[in-house]
Amino acid sequence: MYSFRKSQFFWLRSNVVLILFSSLLLINKPYWNNNGSGTSFFLFVFFAECFLIILALVYGFQTKKGNTRQSLKTTLLKSNIIVGVFVFSVFSLFFGFILSSSIPYPSSILIVYLIVNMIFAFASLLFPTIVIKLYESNVYDETKGLIPDFFRYVAILVSSLNYEVQKVLARLPFLLQRILGIVFILVLICSIAGALSVFEN
Template identity: 30%
Template structure:
């Protein structure tokens, strides 16, 4: 049976040796997370506002009230998570994402991953218009990985890292999986990555709290639209 934790440790040890300049400064990590998560959050808001015409107006609460709750919860989560990263042990390196769009296979892989996600998101257009339907995909699949992480935490982290940070990626399929993994599970990965450094019971407690909050957060997002 594969020891996932040992494999993950081995992956990080090897990755640290060959990519010394490709890791985050641990002291500034909380600021980096704070910045990056706000960039993602504002991108989400842009997608939501593009489809403002499909917001719920007749319900109680209305779409605007759901949006206010969504924004409030998002900000609280971002700030709390950034503070948490200030105090996690950080025994392992934090590898940066790398994007080399001079590589033809990576460009094709990125485009294929985007196409796959867009096509799947069309199944949600009965509930909301595109491109907000793309966000449904993000919430749904990250939610699946959030709950799986309660049971197979190390495996979820390992699978993401192998697909995204592995440097021996050459084929179009390798890069397609890389960008699909980033799109559908990166939010969960970064939360679980920090929680994995905490003592077991605290890890599981916070992971459970995160799973519950994520579930309600998804409902707040869905409530914005007149489905």
């Protein structure tokens, strides 16, 4: 069976994330170059939106229910929020200053985030189930303590995008899953290139 409501909800939720990503580029608009940066930004949004539409269509297909798991929101509320703030602060500064010489902060956070997720996307072509389970074992681990909370937030900050995409692609047959996995990597490459060209002179 197919659920248009689920597909529509996924598309709307995904576009909220896309707006957030876009805002990380728009916030540094005064630093954009004058040689087609508007076109680069448009392509960044366009390629991402096209892929989100494909994902939303896939998401509408019903799948067998697996083990029930508490929501991410519930998991985070039960974790140590202070650790989360610390991890976010450290990683955002680290990600930001990696490219700070050429890309202003906080736009540099987005670019490094996409690059790291692209690495996980490549790994997912070969071992999609392992990548998914590795993420879930860190994020949804019910063990309490500083170390589990630390790895929980690290996993979210470095590979959450790839995880969400791979969870949707897992609904597809093997061949289609791999094909769209390659498309996802190409979209990430185009998005990274587009984001970089916004600032490069």
